[in-house]
Amino acid sequence: MDVINTNLINETRVIETFKSLVEIPSPSFQEQEIGIRLVEMLRGLSFEVETLDYQHSFNILARKRGNIAGANSLLLSAHMDTVQPTPTTDSYNHKDGVIASNGATILGADDKSGIAEILEALTVLEETGLPHGDIEVLFTSAEERGLYGAKQVDYGKIRSRYALVLDSSGEVGRVVLAAPTHVVYRMTITGRAAHAGIEPEKGTNSIIAAARIMSAITDGRVNSDTTANVGVIRGGSATNIVPVETVVDGEFRSLTPSALEKLMETTFNTARDIARKNQVKLAIKHEIMYGGYSFNAEEPFVELISAAISRCQIAPVYVKSGGGSDANIFNQHGIMAIPLSTGMQKPHTAEEYIYTTDLIKGSLLILEVLASLAQR
Numbered sequence: 001m002d003v004i005n006t007n008l009i010n011e012t013r014v015i016e017t018f019k020s021l022v023e024i025p026s027p028s029f030q031e032q033e034i035g036i037r038l039v040e041m042l043r044g045l046s047f048e049v050e051t052l053d054y055q056h057s058f059n060i061l062a063r064k065r066g067n068i069a070g071a072n073s074l075l076l077s078a079h080m081d082t083v084q085p086t087p088t089t090d091s092y093n094h095k096d097g098v099i100a101s102n103g104a105t106i107l108g109a110d111d112k113s114g115i116a117e118i119l120e121a122l123t124v125l126e127e128t129g130l131p132h133g134d135i136e137v138l139f140t141s142a143e144e145r146g147l148y149g150a151k152q153v154d155y156g157k158i159r160s161r162y163a164l165v166l167d168s169s170g171e172v173g174r175v176v177l178a179a180p181t182h183v184v185y186r187m188t189i190t191g192r193a194a195h196a197g198i199e200p201e202k203g204t205n206s207i208i209a210a211a212r213i214m215s216a217i218t219d220g221r222v223n224s225d226t227t228a229n230v231g232v233i234r235g236g237s238a239t240n241i242v243p244v245e246t247v248v249d250g251e252f253r254s255l256t257p258s259a260l261e262k263l264m265e266t267t268f269n270t271a272r273d274i275a276r277k278n279q280v281k282l283a284i285k286h287e288i289m290y291g292g293y294s295f296n297a298e299e300p301f302v303e304l305i306s307a308a309i310s311r312c313q314i315a316p317v318y319v320k321s322g323g324g325s326d327a328n329i330f331n332q333h334g335i336m337a338i339p340l341s342t343g344m345q346k347p348h349t350a351e352e353y354i355y356t357t358d359l360i361k362g363s364l365l366i367l368e369v370l371a372s373l374a375q376r
């Protein structure tokens, strides 16, 4: 198939769109202002737009009919919120083809680069009438808060069976084929309080029991697909009291369901065993934050994306992620969702930056995927 002319992407426009989005602060649950702007922009691109309100914020769902019959509908998604407030006009730098944080805050390319690339692709479609199937756009809120916004969506409203999630770091061309299941847990260890100087033998020290548990369980990288981490510990109230309660918060992640199950079982059984020996009570609660997914490179939609990347003169790179994204939630709801890198670099740090050429490549890649779907 023909390669889409790179010149269709308006470099100045996509850069300006990106900067204008970065300059609107939108920490999680404070997406109101950017949301109003995005609704306006999508309406200007002939989209039917609705806001999906929930208790703490809202998501934006927009829809446009294709101009060609029989093409698969595609969902394009990115998140509106940022981990911290994004910079104001004078707190980032743009020179030599790089837009970078000035070191005081994050830049917010996570995920405003994704939004800017989607909007640029949609603008080119509106200008040129290139063939495309139905398009749905979902801009989520509170992604940085455990994918909270994506979890609030009524998935009965989404018609697309395929999605691109423009929210991964690194140069354009990276395709995230797998992401882990993420489980968090809390162990509450309860001993017995006693005066530490007068009658320590009457107490049972919950901190010591917790320490014994933690020194026995697996932590860090378990195998290439699986990690464990004890992240928070709280216990005790004063040096002269044998501490009655200690709370340990931790997490597990794995790309392999059986490895995850085994790790959870071993960890919790080890903890129960040690608790018994130390005569403390142990309560364990765990929660699945999101499910994982894994796709083969031979999957037709993955092959289509990979061919589209090649047509952009980029070598596709397949990666497995150690973290989740809205794609985890979409995949759980039966939408085949693949995260793509937008060009954002060092997200969540004050050294965050993006090459402006990646904004162009990212926009072009979205157009290429839409064009491929229109030809099937």
Ligand SMILES: [Zn+2]
Pocket: 079, 110, 111, 143, 167
């Ligand atoms: Zn993100």
